[in-house]
Amino acid sequence: MTAPCAEPRARGSGPRDVRVVVVGSGLAGLTAACDLADAGFAVTVLEARSRLGGATFSFQRDGLTVDNGQHVTLRCCTAYHALLTRLGSADGLEMQDRFRVPVLAPGGRFTELRRTDARAPLHLVPAIARYAALRPLDRLRVFRAALALRGLDPQDASLDSLSFADWLSRHGQNDATLDRLWNLITVAALNGHASDVSLASAAMVFRTALLESADGADIGIPRWPLDDLHVRPAEKYLLERHGQVRTHSTVRGITPVRERFLVRMDDEVLDADAVVLAVPPETAMRVAPGRAGLPEARLTRLGAVPIVNVHVVYERPVTDLTFAAAVSSPVQWLFDRTAAAGLTSGQYLAVSLSAAETWLTTPASALRDVFLAELARFFPAAATTPCSRFFVTRQRRATFRQGPGSNSLRAAQRTALPGLVLAGSWTATGWPDTMEGAVRSGHRAAELVAAHLAGGVSR
Numbered sequence: 098m099t100a101p102c103a104e105p106r107a108r109g110s111g112p113r114d115v116r117v118v119v120v121g122s123g124l125a126g127l128t129a130a131c132d133l134a135d136a137g138f139a140v141t142v143l144e145a146r147s148r149l150g151g152a153t154f155s156f157q158r159d160g161l162t163v164d165n166g167q168h169v170t171l172r173c174c175t176a177y178h179a180l181l182t183r184l185g186s187a188d189g190l191e192m193q194d195r196f197r198v199p200v201l202a203p204g205g206r207f208t209e210l211r212r213t214d215a216r217a218p219l220h221l222v223p224a225i226a227r228y229a230a231l232r233p234l235d236r237l238r239v240f241r242a243a244l245a246l247r248g249l250d251p252q253d254a255s256l257d258s259l260s261f262a263d264w265l266s267r268h269g270q271n272d273a274t275l276d277r278l279w280n281l282i283t284v285a286a287l288n289g290h291a292s293d294v295s296l297a298s299a300a301m302v303f304r305t306a307l308l309e310s311a312d313g314a315d316i317g318i319p320r321w322p323l324d325d326l327h328v329r330p331a332e333k334y335l336l337e338r339h340g341q342v343r344t345h346s347t348v349r350g351i352t353p354v355r356e357r358f359l360v361r362m363d364d365e366v367l368d369a370d371a372v373v374l375a376v377p378p379e380t381a382m383r384v385a386p387g388r389a390g391l392p393e394a395r396l397t398r399l400g401a402v403p404i405v406n407v408h409v410v411y412e413r414p415v416t417d418l419t420f421a422a423a424v425s426s427p428v429q430w431l432f433d434r435t436a437a438a439g440l441t442s443g444q445y446l447a448v449s450l451s452a453a454e455t456w457l458t459t460p461a462s463a464l465r466d467v468f469l470a471e472l473a474r475f476f477p478a479a480a481t482t483p484c485s486r487f488f489v490t491r492q493r494r495a496t497f498r499q500g501p502g503s504n505s506l507r508a509a510q511r512t513a514l515p516g517l518v519l520a521g522s523w524t525a526t527g528w529p530d531t532m533e534g535a536v537r538s539g540h541r542a543a544e545l546v547a548a549h550l551a552g553g554v555s556r
């Protein structure tokens with residue numbers, strides 16, 4: 098990964114005298130901070146919480162290292178992978194050689210989606226042709242829609258206002274193909290069912306990951322906890338480059354003073370030459386000065402969608418699968434986290450539930466009843482193996498709502514105030530609300546700051 102190419106205009110002895118404050122330590126903020134530290138600026142990261150990582154973090158529970166929610170990446174997520182390489186933690190990601198998803202189908206049947214080495218989109222033909230979760234006629238329907246999807250331009254603004262499900266139904270899809278194929282991908286990539294996601298976003302995901310290159314959808318699953326994978330490595334990277342990283346530092350307001358900024362916390366004010374605001378949109382609107390011209394009317398309509406993870410530890414292993422998707426089941430995707438969590442005996446499965454509005458307020462006891470029964474349906478050994486630990490993590494605002502019209506609501510990284518830029522997976526990255534989108538936004542923010550500072554910093 099290259100650092101921003103612009104030369105900072107140094108005050109005093111050099112660029113280390115030019116202070117950039119990055120507000121927020123999610124992947125967007127950490128990426129921007131790493132870029133700016135590499136470019137030689139004095140970077141200070143301010144994080145409101147007691148921990149770094151934003152929407153990606155790990156915590157300790159009963160001797161296990163648990164991620165707040167299962168995170169997955171695809172080979173097409175090149176910026177995130179480049180960040181891991183740069184931080185020296187690429188080994189913490191288990192990348193598939195070839196896209197292969199085991200699928201748990203109705204009646205406890207097992208099928209899979211597996212690509213070949215043929216060129217796209219032929220690499221998926223055998224996968225769909227043999228996909229036993231669908232009847233043969235429905236597989237044919239899927240082919241036709243996939244070919245039509247390939248012809249869509251995700252940049253075409255008119256696609257954003259349309260629902261993916263409406264488009265699918267106009268292209269011959271039925272409840273079975275939606276339930277057993279299309280939703281399987283949209284819940285994982287866009288945190289929404291096809292009826293709740295924008296056609297432009299769906300076209301972007303399917304084209305980029307599945308239809309334009311043979312290897313774009315090869316799956317990467319963290320074999321290390323998220324903290325070890327990128328959070329602590331990024332902190333170390335920054336500290337080695339004279340950056341400062343401060344937790345418990347909630348930014349309350351940013352005031353432009355001539356061409357500089359006063360960054361106000363509860364009991365301290367920092368003076369900065371430039372600021373990257375890498376916080377969620379509602380915070381950005383609260384702390385950014387009016388002159389930044391944030392499109393508040395649009396941003397307040399972005400909304401949010403929860404993700405819930407159900408964590409189940411069995412006394413003995415119940416399946417050999419390292420991960421799987423499930424169709425026609427409340428289980429959407431499940432992952433074996435035994436080794437990553439440091440569990441030495443038994444098996445730890447994390448069930449990831451996207452678009453989880455219905456599960457968000459369901460008591461853990463009810464979730465336990467539903468998901469233990471469902472896992473026993475898929476894995477006979479689970480019916481007879483005691484569950485030693487069961488707990489739930491709930492992320493209320495996991496992503497913004499990537500529904501019809503949502504792309505037109507996102508804000509550019511550049512604001513009306515030179516030197517104050519936005520970053521975050523919700524900004525206009527062209528990517529869904531993902532780690533990849535966050536990292537890309539961070540690079541863009543750092544480029545804008547570096548270009549601004551190269552143009553001149555005056556007090």
Ligand SMILES: Cc1cc2nc3c(=O)[nH]c(=O)nc-3n(C[C@H](O)[C@H](O)[C@H](O)COP(=O)(O)OP(=O)(O)OC[C@H]3O[C@@H](n4cnc5c(N)ncnc54)[C@H](O)[C@@H]3O)c2cc1C
Pocket residue numbers: 120121122123124125126143144145146149150151152153165166167168169170346347348349375376377380384404405492494495496520521522523530531532533534535
């Ligand atoms: C459960 C879950 C599962 C997910 N699964 C996947 C997945 O499989 N694959 C994938 O690619 N993506 C996934 N995502 C999405 C991905 O995690 C996010 O898109 C990405 O991490 C967002 O990063 P960010 O830096 O834009 O924002 P955030 O991570 O939200 O960072 C914003 C930071 O700003 C801080 N902050 C807020 N206000 C202030 C303030 N006033 N002062 C200082 N700091 C402040 C916050 O505390 C936070 O640390 C998932 C998200 C969740 C929650």
